[in-house]
Amino acid sequence: MWDYNDKVKEHFLNPRNIGELPDANAIGHTGSLRCGDAMTLYMKVETIDSEERITDASFQTFGCASAIATASMLTEMIKGKTLAEAETLTNQDIVDALGGLPAPKIHCSVMGAEALEAAIANYRGEEPPGHDDEDRIICACFEVSEKTIRDAVWESNLTTVEQVTNHTKAGGACGQCKPDIARIIGEVLEEKAQALCDIEPESERDRKIGRLIAEVIAPQLTGHGGGLQLVAIDGDRVVVRLKGACQMCSNNQGTINDFVQQKLRDEIDEKITVEVGG
Amino acid sequence: MEHIVYLDNNATTMVAPEVFEAMLPYFSERYGNPSSLHSFGGNVARDIEQARARVAHLIGAHPEEIVFTGCGTESDSTAIRSALDQLPDKRHIITSAVEHPAILGLCGYLQKRGYQVTYLQIDEIGQIDLDELRETITDNTAIVSIMHANNESGIVFPLHEIAEIVKEKGCLFHTDAVQSTGKLPLDMSQTPVDFLSMSGHKLHAPKGIGGLFVRRGTPYTPLLIGGHQESDKRAGTENVTAMIGFGKAAELAAADLPREGFKLQAMRDRLQDGLLTRCKDVLVNGAASPRLPNTLSVSFGYVEGESIVLLLDEQGICVSTGSACSSGSLDISHVVKCLGVPSTHAHGTIRFSLSRYTTDDEIDYALEHMERIIDRLRALSPFGRE
Numbered sequence: 220m221w222d223y224n225d226k227v228k229e230h231f232l233n234p235r236n237i238g239e240l241p242d243a244n245a246i247g248h249t250g251s252l253r254c255g256d257a258m259t260l261y262m263k264v265e266t267i268d269s270e271e272r273i274t275d276a277s278f279q280t281f282g283c284a285s286a287i288a289t290a291s292m293l294t295e296m297i298k299g300k301t302l303a304e305a306e307t308l309t310n311q312d313i314v315d316a317l318g319g320l321p322a323p324k325i326h327c328s329v330m331g332a333e334a335l336e337a338a339i340a341n342y343r344g345e346e347p348p349g350h351d352d353e354d355r356i357i358c359a360c361f362e363v364s365e366k367t368i369r370d371a372v373w374e375s376n377l378t379t380v381e382q383v384t385n386h387t388k389a390g391g392a393c394g395q396c397k398p399d400i401a402r403i404i405g406e407v408l409e410e411k412a413q414a415l416c417d418i419e420p421e422s423e424r425d426r427k428i429g430r431l432i433a434e435v436i437a438p439q440l441t442g443h444g445g446g447l448q449l450v451a452i453d454g455d456r457v458v459v460r461l462k463g464a465c466q467m468c469s470n471n472q473g474t475i476n477d478f479v480q481q482k483l484r485d486e487i488d489e490k491i492t493v494e495v496g497g
Numbered sequence: 498m499e500h501i502v503y504l505d506n507n508a509t510t511m512v513a514p515e516v517f518e519a520m521l522p523y524f525s526e527r528y529g530n531p532s533s534l535h536s537f538g539g540n541v542a543r544d545i546e547q548a549r550a551r552v553a554h555l556i557g558a559h560p561e562e563i564v565f566t567g568c569g570t571e572s573d574s575t576a577i578r579s580a581l582d583q584l585p586d587k588r589h590i591i592t593s594a595v596e597h598p599a600i601l602g603l604c605g606y607l608q609k610r611g612y613q614v615t616y617l618q619i620d621e622i623g624q625i626d627l628d629e630l631r632e633t634i635t636d637n638t639a640i641v642s643i644m645h646a647n648n649e650s651g652i653v654f655p656l657h658e659i660a661e662i663v664k665e666k667g668c669l670f671h672t673d674a675v676q677s678t679g680k681l682p683l684d685m686s687q688t689p690v691d692f693l694s695m696s697g698h699k700l701h702a703p704k705g706i707g708g709l710f711v712r713r714g715t716p717y718t719p720l721l722i723g724g725h726q727e728s729d730k731r732a733g734t735e736n737v738t739a740m741i742g743f744g745k746a747a748e749l750a751a752a753d754l755p756r757e758g759f760k761l762q763a764m765r766d767r768l769q770d771g772l773l774t775r776c777k778d779v780l781v782n783g784a785a786s787p788r789l790p791n792t793l794s795v796s797f798g799y800v801e802g803e804s805i806v807l808l809l810d811e812q813g814i815c816v817s818t819g820s821a822c823s824s825g826s827l828d829i830s831h832v833v834k835c836l837g838v839p840s841t842h843a844h845g846t847i848r849f850s851l852s853r854y855t856t857d858d859e860i861d862y863a864l865e866h867m868e869r870i871i872d873r874l875r876a877l878s879p880f881g882r883e
Contacts, residue, residue, distance in 0.1 A: 231804075231807065232808075232811065234877065237876070237877055238876065238877075248879070252799070252840055252841050252844070252880055253840040255801060255828075255829070255844040256801065257879060257880070258879070259879040279877060279878060279879035280877055280878070280879070281799060281800065281801060281844075281877075281878040281879055281880050282801050282804070283801050283802075283803035283804055284803055284804055284807050286801075287804060287877060360828060391828060392828035393828075
């Protein structure tokens, strides 16, 4: 059955928690018939010991096998969690719980995360997140906005148009918006590089160092709960500050030498040395 | 393997037992090269000519008008590129918006090389406008390529009328008849087609063999150039076993035409009626046009095609979907789009395609499971409730 693993198949063939939840007090909807997939998430949130907890959840999905499996898995994951815990769930967490999804189906997990966000907003009486007035539709076929694409590029460390299509479906039909998507990726990566640098780049080489850290190095470290900030560039000396789990890690010097410094040497200049400071 | 209910015969077909039988000796004792001077090879050349005559007979052509190719795509490419090569001053091609990717992909490529391509759109019943076709042909048009029957919807275009219009205008005409060969009567002695593409594996021959009808006297440039095989029309050592298989398959198809078509159509209509009775919110695509007798394209509202296909797969039933979620693209297929299927139904498009091996029991089995699967997916869907 296509490229799905056994866990995805199992959730597709035997979905958990289906249908409306009669006493739901948090409902989130995302997607549309025209786009080919849509999901409604129902949650019952109760305050127990002064904590808001999701005591029950169910879903309705219109979509392919992975859209159904994703929704089923999501309801299993959030049941019993506090709202605060549920809020930290990302689409990647759903993908991981399913043991992986084929790349063109990643957008199904994004739909799950969006439905969860919308349901939480609904519970709190807030507007569902998504299109604000100034947000521009980039992909007309699937009604994907600039903000959605920006957020996906930023949060999921995307660097190619294909990855954006897999995540958001944008560009997956007529493809006319692909140049726009490429432009947005460029802008976000530039912003990201700036956010990860304490310094203004003075040369094209500085800029390249910043981009490499933002696009390749930092995402690898954030994937393990760590992080890295560029503090200064002085000739071939690159000074960085470690963040998150990397600060406490006993092997962080190994990470600096074997990964950060090696990557910069391979990609930019063999003479570069990396040290921790700031 | 458990019993497979194969209702995806527009994708490919089972090799007929008679075809398999006919091919076997050419895998073993009759391995000679048909180009050899000795009789061991020469006998194989004679057998190939018999196969060619059988294919020719199926479409009312002369044997020397049949070129064996590797597949339907090669036949399409050969015809169009031959026309462009023979008419270097003409830079315009006319085709339809619902062609197979073998044509659309090539046309897209040619557009990038500076050719102008007109894609004729279809109307609400799935037909092209013949007046528009007539008006679109200019002195700059090198070739018109319009399919005979559509692989997804089964809709049949009026081949004879189209061919007459194109020839009236003095233009070359190619038709991709991959889906209709062996299913609908074709007679090249009556229909003024210049090139016609066929594919063996759609009519119970093996994969890897195609055919191209090239009318006698049509200016022609081969796609593959080298040796003298296929009367200099397609170089390369012959795929002997597959040619023999194609010949046998053509003979079987010709023997059963059009009787088999009536039988298939009755079975297809029973499937169609059964679905309409058992499931709500079902649209039959192309019902107002002539259709291939074996093909049924239906769109189910509020459910998605991939889910239907995979749940049928669990029951051993093979079909395909025009909601392209499972075919790499994220969008509905270009054919479903052109047919104007409403957005509530477009993503739930399923194609059933039958063959002479389909049984009444299999239709019943498919109907029973379709009803269950649609009910199950509708229960899951947030849409389509009163």
